[in-house]
Amino acid sequence: MDKEAFNKTEACQKLIHYIKDEKPYFKDVIIPSDLERLIFVKGRNNNERMSSQSGAFLLFGNNA
Numbered sequence: 001m002d003k004e005a006f007n008k009t010e011a012c013q014k015l016i017h018y019i020k021d022e023k024p025y026f027k028d029v030i031i032p033s034d035l036e037r038l039i040f041v042k043g044r045n046n047n048e049r050m051s052s053q054s055g056a057f058l059l060f061g062n063n064a
Contacts, residue, residue, distance in 0.1 A: 006032045038064040 006012055012030055019026045039059040 001032060003029070003031055006030065034061070036061040036063040 007016075007029055016026070016028055016030065020028075038061060040056070041059060042056045
């Protein structure tokens with residue numbers, strides 16, 4: 001499914017709604033292939049739990 005068709009689906013619209021509840025500046029576009037990749041995230045070390053985990057983790061997409 002191409003990006004435009006994916007972003008018009010009800011499921012994608014719900015996902016965007018949930019994201020924008022926390023991040024109002026989020027663009028209304030999701031690239032479908034991003035939901036299938038492995039992403040390395042290095043967060044801010046501004047709380048104890050994140051510091052003890054070195055502030056890094058992996059996000060596994062649908063087909064990762």
